[in-house]
Amino acid sequence: AQSVSQHNHHVILSEAASLELGCNYSYGGTVNLFWYVQYPGQHLQLLLKYFSGDPLVKGIKGFEAEFIKSKFSFNLRKPSVQWSDTAEYFCAESGKTSYDKVIFGPGTSLSVIP
């Protein structure tokens, strides 16, 4: 069965620190990969996605993620976090067809201390 794991349940960083959130997926076929973010009191929204091509994808607010097929990983990175990045981050995967469902990881809560 498809599954997505996220390495950290809760991460606490100081402003300007670098961020890397780990994500591993299990689907053995070709995949689409996503990072979604849920800011406090707001809807879940897309941060970035990988469908094909360059394995390094850039998203909103300075976030990027790297798809490493051999490691089944799609880690999220940001070189310098801000207090406003405090949020819950979810990694997700799906197959390539419209009939595939999207499977989410358990989420990582990020707290950025000013």
Add this chain to the structure above:
Amino acid sequence: KAGVTQTPRYLIKTRGQQVTLSCSPISGHRSVSWYQQTPGQGLQFLFEYFSETQRNKGNFPGRFSGRQFSNSRSEMNVSTLELGDSALYLCASTPAGGTDTQYFGPGTRLTVL
């Protein structure tokens, strides 16, 4: 375009009751997915509807059911509520499902007493 709307936003029920939640997708979106969000579990996929047909289903008991109407609005129903059903229920819409970016609603917070 208006976003995904969900009603009601908050609901309190007692064990054994049933509940119906509603989701109106973004105009033009034909796929609606439902998720249960709980602390530590993240988002658990319930089911997806596309053009009034259930196209995918997660690993939830039969007490959880849903449907989609011709205008793409969707409802989910939970019968014989249990304490463990307390959660935030999110719906997401996409133009066609699967590979598309999902647009989430604010969720319905269900509390079962």
